[in-house]
Amino acid sequence: MNEQHEHDVTQGFERLAARMQPSDTLVTADLSRSRSQARRRTALVSGVAGLAVAGVIGGAALLVPSGEADLPVAGAPSASDSTTALAPASASPSQAPTPSKQAEPQASQSSGSGRTGPDEWAMIAAFDRKVDDLTQAWRPAMLDALDPSGRHLDKKFSNLDDGLNEAGRFVTGTSVGWSTPGESGMGVVTVKADTVGRPGCTSYEKVACEKLSAPEGTRGAWRWTEFGTTFHRVLRADGSTVVVGTNRHFGNNSLTPVKSMDITQADILRLAADPRIRITDTMRTLYDEFAAAQDKVMKKTMGN
Amino acid sequence: MATSRDEDFSEYVAHRRPVLYRTALMLCGDPHWAEDIVQNALGKLYRSWRRVSRMESVDAYARRVVVSSHLDDVRRPWRRERPVLSADLDQPNRATPDFGDEEALWQALRELPVGQRRVVVLRHYWGLSVAEVAADLGVSTGTVKSQAAVALTKLRQALAEPTLTSGGDR
Numbered sequence: 001m002n003e004q005h006e007h008d009v010t011q012g013f014e015r016l017a018a019r020m021q022p023s024d025t026l027v028t029a030d031l032s033r034s035r036s037q038a039r040r041r042t043a044l045v046s047g048v049a050g051l052a053v054a055g056v057i058g059g060a061a062l063l064v065p066s067g068e069a070d071l072p073v074a075g076a077p078s079a080s081d082s083t084t085a086l087a088p089a090s091a092s093p094s095q096a097p098t099p100s101k102q103a104e105p106q107a108s109q110s111s112g113s114g115r116t117g118p119d120e121w122a123m124i125a126a127f128d129r130k131v132d133d134l135t136q137a138w139r140p141a142m143l144d145a146l147d148p149s150g151r152h153l154d155k156k157f158s159n160l161d162d163g164l165n166e167a168g169r170f171v172t173g174t175s176v177g178w179s180t181p182g183e184s185g186m187g188v189v190t191v192k193a194d195t196v197g198r199p200g201c202t203s204y205e206k207v208a209c210e211k212l213s214a215p216e217g218t219r220g221a222w223r224w225t226e227f228g229t230t231f232h233r234v235l236r237a238d239g240s241t242v243v244v245g246t247n248r249h250f251g252n253n254s255l256t257p258v259k260s261m262d263i264t265q266a267d268i269l270r271l272a273a274d275p276r277i278r279i280t281d282t283m284r285t286l287y288d289e290f291a292a293a294q295d296k297v298m299k300k301t302m303g304n
Numbered sequence: 305m306a307t308s309r310d311e312d313f314s315e316y317v318a319h320r321r322p323v324l325y326r327t328a329l330m331l332c333g334d335p336h337w338a339e340d341i342v343q344n345a346l347g348k349l350y351r352s353w354r355r356v357s358r359m360e361s362v363d364a365y366a367r368r369v370v371v372s373s374h375l376d377d378v379r380r381p382w383r384r385e386r387p388v389l390s391a392d393l394d395q396p397n398r399a400t401p402d403f404g405d406e407e408a409l410w411q412a413l414r415e416l417p418v419g420q421r422r423v424v425v426l427r428h429y430w431g432l433s434v435a436e437v438a439a440d441l442g443v444s445t446g447t448v449k450s451q452a453a454v455a456l457t458k459l460r461q462a463l464a465e466p467t468l469t470s471g472g473d474r
Contacts, residue, residue: 020329030321031350034313
């Protein structure tokens with residue numbers, strides 16, 4: 001390659017960057033989220049249940065550069081001037097819209113240095129399908145409690161979250177869009193369940209945590225609001241907890257909030273107490289197998 | 305009450321977030337995923353701020369965190385939210401994609417293997433030297449050179465023949 005070709009590509013990247021319009025995220029929101037992450041991590045690392053997780057993360061940190069480690073940085077580039085607003089190699093900001101969603105580079109992983117076996121990926125895929133099935137199974141309970149007419153809740157959930165809760169136990173959940181026929185905008189109902197939880201609110205910010213009357217057959221209920229979402233949490237008789245969050249604006253999927261969500265606190269608590277919202281024993285077993293497969297994949301991927 | 309740490313961090317974010325976002329977007333190709341990467345990176349940056357802010361280049365550290373965060377996501381795809389695209393759903397409100405004359409370059413960048421993509425983004429967006437890219441990614445300079453050569457061949461073709469490579473999976 002000659003210098004002219006390299007120069008052409010660099011200029012192409014400058015033009016490309018100029019067409020990427022960042023979101024209008026407030027600095028205060030970034031700060032707030034970053035502080036929350038810091039508190040979450042502190043809580044996780046200091047928790048007894050977090051030891052297992054810290055072990056995995058710590059092992060990974062030994063194998064791969066991480067943003068949390070002391071990073072040996074390359075020499076300061078010209079871009080290090082914090083007054084450069086657009087880009088290291090760009091000159092002016094652009095109002096051009098951001099690009100649309102592209103195909104994810106999953107297929108390109110095989111061309112990287114890591115190699116993973118089909119068994120592990122099959123395990124992961126099987127886990128994903130199981131979790132999908134489980135979450136889909138929650139929809140009837142959600143409809144019964146929140147949307148008996150079936151006019152508001154999306155027919156399919158729009159995402160899937162899974163991981164470990166503050167007690168180091170498996171938690172999974174989903175966010176479901178809430179809309180009103182004939183009206184623009186979208187709200188969201190988030191439901192998460194774990195196998196063993198702790199009483200109280202799980203907010204990582206200093207927010208007011210209100211203790212509510214526990215629904216029949218449960219051990220406690222709490223409510224708090226964080227980042228515009230109102231959360232209700234119910235500790236059930238078996239020790240599991242369910243968190244239900246509602247927000248008139250589904251920020252990931254819509255720019256416009258719905259005018260209202262006709263859901264009462266009693267509706268939400270009824271959903272959180274519904275025994276159909278649960279993680280099955282099969283899921284717990286499967287998660288252990290999945291975690292082992294995940295660990296195997298990580299070691300293979302990072303070991304090369 | 306805002307602390308000095310918060311104020312300094314906020315000032316940095318106000319100035320440099322767009323650059324971090326564009327870096328993430330070039331790496332992952334999805335605006336929402338890029339936002340996640342940036343937010344995750346800013347969280348890590350905040351935790352390390354006292355130490356990082358004493359470094360010669362906060363940018364260099366932040367850049368590495370963004371690249372590492374993307375790498376973590378790629379290596380652990382099952383940890384990410386997986387949007388379900390369906391005609392039954394209200395589709396996300398995304399800005400209309402418009403790369404204009406750069407569409408072919410964007411598509412070519414998307415089609416690069418992730419390792420090559422990282423190299424060219426650091427080389428040609430951040431303007432790093434081969435040695436600096438190698439240090440950032442923890443690979444040899446030879447690896448950077450070979451990956452850059454292959455990637456540039458593909459990108460040059462996109463720049464020279466935009467009509468042949470545009471379209472992609474849109």
